[in-house]
Amino acid sequence: MGIEIERKFLVVSDAWRTLGQAVLLRQGYLSSNPDRTVRVRIEGDTGTMTVKGRSEGATRAEWEYAIPVTEAAELLDRLCEQPLIEKYRRRIPVGSHVWEVDEFLGANLGLVVAEIELGAEDEAFERPDWIGAEVTHDRRYFNSSLIRAPYSRW
């Protein structure tokens, strides 16, 4: 089991666009129950299945397994809750951390969030000027929530 401590923010400008290369992430859920989410993701030629427990603050227990990308594609297309989530991710190093900026597609087009993974909930980090309000605790922004209530319908 790993522990994921992650804070999530909105962005206030497009400055992030030129700071990292966009890679396409395609992901779906075998369980979107917040007590036990099961996510399937394809990034490039890599497939993963990730199990996460309920969030407590910015912290979640996490178990991640590599799976063959062909099987990840089968699970996404045949089994996962629909619609899938598709987004471009840019990884942008700032100080000693890496911001992950996710630009959503499809029914979530227009939504952009920036996440930072920390070693502790109160760990200090550098906040570039394109980072806006924190939404860590707002469940609407959970990827597993965006399936049923996409950004376009907010």
Next chain:
Amino acid sequence: MGIEIERKFLVVSDAWRTLGQAVLLRQGYLSSNPDRTVRVRIEGDTGTMTVKGRSEGATRAEWEYAIPVTEAAELLDRLCEQPLIEKYRRRIPVGSHVWEVDEFLGANLGLVVAEIELGAEDEAFERPDWIGAEVTHDRRYFNSSLIRAPYSRW
């Protein structure tokens, strides 16, 4: 993706008890949704995570992954829907097939079912005289159903 074709029967005597060695299976569900079940199982020192699609007749799509047994134990104890399913399994070769006889414990104590995996829905197989009525299509006997509606409450 694998295809699992499995028929399930009740038993009508205790003759199976002496025909195979019992191994303890401990399993739970991260999703018990019949469209996409996600099962975690420990058998001996082996952990597995198994994803199955909706049953069509005796047939289900199946994806199975080995996971570390310590992580399987974490998932069972911390994350899976409760209660877990515990059962003794005996594997009993009969003709060219293997019967798996599951003797349930806990809230399902008293329930015994025998399963046989086939290469096709209409494949012929030898039926020993301790095999009773078929329950393949009775959802009450699905392991994922026995969590919420255990045999003791039927």
